[in-house]
Structure formats: structure tokens, C-alpha cells
């Protein structure tokens with residue numbers, strides 16, 4: 163029998179919950195660590211469709227990248243979607259776990275490092291390192307491509323590799339992009355660190371209009387929040403499959419981008 167607490171422990175060993183930012187809420191958000199885990203689904207977000215999927219599968223654990231709750235909850239009176247979802251999870255004995263900023267900060271198998279590897283970056287190091295007793299972790303990665311590419315070639319490579327329908331960028335035309343920095347999620351604040359470390363391009367998400375103008379040297383790209391973090395479900399699955407080979411695990415079919423795109427194809 164696998165208890166929910168054992169899953170939390172495995173995730174903690176791999177991703178170090180203690181590294182989470184003060185505003186974050188990673189860990190077991192709803193549930194009972196002593197209850198038996200009947201199966202787990204991995205998702206980027208906890209939405210009603212994901213909770214319904216868990217219920218219909220008979221799996222009582224959801225492991226998500228984004229926590230369902232960030233603020234303290236004073237009442238549970240079904241006043242909003244968040245509360246309704248939490249109540250639904252409790253009524254159905256569903257355990258909700260989030261691994262948010264610890265996953266972002268984990269070297270080698272965290273979100274940024276995994277996206278960096280997918281893009282073919284080598285010699286990767288942490289962009290914004292933090293020191294802990296167990297070693298170094300931190301936000302973002304910086305590494306090098308095996309051959310230099312132009313801005314247009316790099317945009318195409320990123321869009322294809324990460325399956326992005328659109329990429330917003332600052333239009334900097336470079337002939338030779340070799341050093342690339344990235345940080346998954348909303349992380350334009352680290353663009354200056356990337357520039358200081360001589361990155362030719364910086365990839366992140368949720369960039370506001372004026373923030374896009376924060377560099378005249380680097381190609382800055384907004385690939386979309388979900389697109390940058392959807393690797394999180396693969397990371398959870400791989401980690402838990404290794405530790406619990408006979409446990410029922412799957413990536414949620416309902417884990418999808420909250421943002422939908424309208425593509426204007428008639429060119430007007």
C-alpha cells in the first residue's frame with residue numbers, strides 16, 4: 163500500500179519543498195497524508211475537469227504544478243470557483259498536491275532545465291543560483307546551442323520543439339544566436355541577469371508590453387505560460403514511475419492550456 167504521505171516524501175526528495183518562495187503554496191494543500199493513495203494524475207493546473215477525471219478514474223491524488231490556493235482561506239462557503247473545487251475534492255476524498263516553485267528551481271530535472279534540454283542547450287547552468295545545504299538550485303538556466311542560428315531560425319526551432327501556436331518577441335534580428343537563457347512561467351524579471359551573462363536570447367512567458375522593450379541586445383521571447391510549463395506533467399510522471407513502478411499514474415487528459423488562441427488566417 164502506498165500512502166499519500168509517501169508520495170509527498172518522494173516529491174520532496176526530488177524537488178525540495180523547502181526551496182519554495184515565501185508567496186508559494188507547494189505541498190499537500192488538501193488531503194490526508196495517512197490515507198491510501200489509489201492512483202495519481204499529473205496536471206499543470208487543478209481545474210474542475212481534472213478533479214472530475216480523477217473521480218471517474220478512481221484515483222485520489224492530483225499532482226499539479228500550480229497550487230490551487232495561494233491566499234489563506236477564512237471560509238469555505240462555495241463563494242468562488244476555487245472554494246467549490248476544494249469542497250469537491252474534500253467530498254470525494256481527493257488529495258491535492260502542488261509542486262510549484264521547487265520544481266521551477268530544481269536543477270537538471272526541473273522545468274527550466276527540462277525545457278533547455280529539449281531545445282538542445284548544453285553546458286547549462288542555473289541563471290539565478292540559490293545556495294542550500296543540499297546544494298545549488300534556482301530559477302532559470304543558461305546554456306549554449308551546438309550551432310549558431312538566426313533569430314528567425316531560433317523562433318521556428320522553439321515554436322516547433324515546444325509546440326507553440328504563437329510566440330511574441332521584441333523583433334531583435336540576430337544573425338548568430340548561440341547562448342540562450344530561459345525561465346519557465348512569468349519570469350521577465352530575470353532578463354537583466356540573462357543579458358549580464360551574455361545571452362543572445364531570453365525565453366519566458368507573461369511579458370507585458372513595456373517589459374518587452376527591456377533589452378536592445380537580446381531576442382526576448384514570450385512563448386506562453388502553459389507552453390513553457392507543460393513539461394511539468396512529464397517530470398512528475400517520470401519521477402513517480404521510477405519510485406513507485408506499480409502505482410497507477412497518468413498525465414491528465416484534461417490538463418490543457420487555459421488560454422485559447424484565435425489565429426487570424428485571412429491576413430486582414
Ligand SMILES: [Zn+2]
Nearest residue numbers: 347348387391
Ligand atoms: Zn507557472
